[in-house]
Amino acid sequence: MLTEHSSARRQWIHESIRRIEADGNRSADTHLFSVPLPQDWGIDLYLKDESTHRTGSLKHRLARSLFLYALVNGDIHEDSTIVEASSGSTAVSEAYFASLLGLKFIAVMAKTTSPEKIALIENYGGTCAFVESPGEVYAKAAELAEATGGHYMDQFTFAERATDWRGNNNIANSIFDQMRLEPHPIPAWIVVGAGTGGTSATIGRYLRYHRHATNLAVVDPENSVFYSSWAGTESPSSQSGSRIEGIGRARLEPSFVPGVIDAMIQVPDRASIAAMQHLKSLTGIAAGPSTGTNLWGVWGIIANMLENGERGSVVTLLCDPGERYTCTYYDDEWLASKGLAPRDEVARIENFLATGTW
Numbered sequence: 133m134l135t136e137h138s139s140a141r142r143q144w145i146h147e148s149i150r151r152i153e154a155d156g157n158r159s160a161d162t163h164l165f166s167v168p169l170p171q172d173w174g175i176d177l178y179l180k181d182e183s184t185h186r187t188g189s190l191k192h193r194l195a196r197s198l199f200l201y202a203l204v205n206g207d208i209h210e211d212s213t214i215v216e217a218s219s220g221s222t223a224v225s226e227a228y229f230a231s232l233l234g235l236k237f238i239a240v241m242a243k244t245t246s247p248e249k250i251a252l253i254e255n256y257g258g259t260c261a262f263v264e265s266p267g268e269v270y271a272k273a274a275e276l277a278e279a280t281g282g283h284y285m286d287q288f289t290f291a292e293r294a295t296d297w298r299g300n301n302n303i304a305n306s307i308f309d310q311m312r313l314e315p316h317p318i319p320a321w322i323v324v325g326a327g328t329g330g331t332s333a334t335i336g337r338y339l340r341y342h343r344h345a346t347n348l349a350v351v352d353p354e355n356s357v358f359y360s361s362w363a364g365t366e367s368p369s370s371q372s373g374s375r376i377e378g379i380g381r382a383r384l385e386p387s388f389v390p391g392v393i394d395a396m397i398q399v400p401d402r403a404s405i406a407a408m409q410h411l412k413s414l415t416g417i418a419a420g421p422s423t424g425t426n427l428w429g430v431w432g433i434i435a436n437m438l439e440n441g442e443r444g445s446v447v448t449l450l451c452d453p454g455e456r457y458t459c460t461y462y463d464d465e466w467l468a469s470k471g472l473a474p475r476d477e478v479a480r481i482e483n484f485l486a487t488g489t490w
């Protein structure tokens with residue numbers, strides 16, 4: 133027999149899903165910008181601008197998927213506190229959805245998280261709990277969820293399975309839709325980074341399921357174990373954690389799916405910053421550092437295509453906006469203090485665009 137209690141719970145779940153769907157229904161898709169390249173190359177580059185989501189990053193998609201997944205699984209209720217381990221962007225987006233559903237939200241983050249992100253989480257009514265080192269976030273989040281009787285969202289486990297990779301409004305679906313009228317509608321390459329690995333898993337599975345010829349490249353920063361685990365080489369011993377916010381992990385995350393990746397590219401941190409700075413000077417677009425990592429990978433791939441006389445299109449992501457990093461990656465003194473100030477990397481990109489030689 134149905135109890136009154138269980139039917140009230142079911143009603144709350146229905147209403148919560150309606151709120152999330154209605155929010156999505158009121159939202160527009162993100163833009164796919166064309167980035168100018170020398171015409172005679174016959175290669176087109178596109179930037180999917182994920183910074184224009186309501187909560188400013190590609191984590192808006194993930195947070196939405198994780199909330200829907202937890203709701204349909206019966207994992208969250210009217211009185212649940214939502215807890216998440218995050219390097220910041222996911223927490224910003226989850227704080228937004230928690231507030232949409234009237235739920236308490238706690239973000240567990242390393243104490244080095246940028247003040248701009250902390251302010252955004254608090255703006256959406258979330259609270260922040262800090263740990264000394266990034267490796268401590270998982271245990272602390274589980275502990276807080278336990279103590280509050282809440283739900284640990286656990287993006288690093290569930291990102292790969294919360295999104296429907298077959299395509300109904302996922303990022304891959306949107307990219308292919310928006311490419312339809314382009315000269316090369318099926319990209320030769322899609323280039324993304326990996327934090328949870330959720331985006332690469334969704335795109336890689338989508339490509340295979342739809343039998344597209346597109347290759348998926350994943351770029352990986354210093355101090356991350358993703359590259360070595362994919363390549364089957366020894367992991368970096370450093371436990372210092374990634375210096376590129378949003379991507380690169382010191383732990384091999386369960387939601388990272390190596391089998392769907394066609395190529396991985398290691399990108400030095402200074403090169404990521406250089407490519408981020410170069411994008412700003414080329415297009416006026418200020419993006420976060422993980423977008424720079426994507427672009428450094430893109431320049432290498434395009435150089436390869438040129439060398440092999442290939443024509444086609446390449447798509448990558450603008451993951452989040454530079455305004456989140458005015459006190460960090462957009463501050464020259466901060467960059468110098470972290471040893472991240474580019475040397476000749478910006479000139480190398482400029483020279484490549486002028487001569488086609490990488």
Ligand SMILES: *Cc1c(COP(=O)(O)O)cnc(C)c1O
Nearest residue numbers: 221326327328329331378422451
């Ligand atoms: C999370 C994140 C990524 C990587 O996306 P995943 O789907 O988690 O692998 C890249 N850039 C930024 C800014 C992010 O927050």
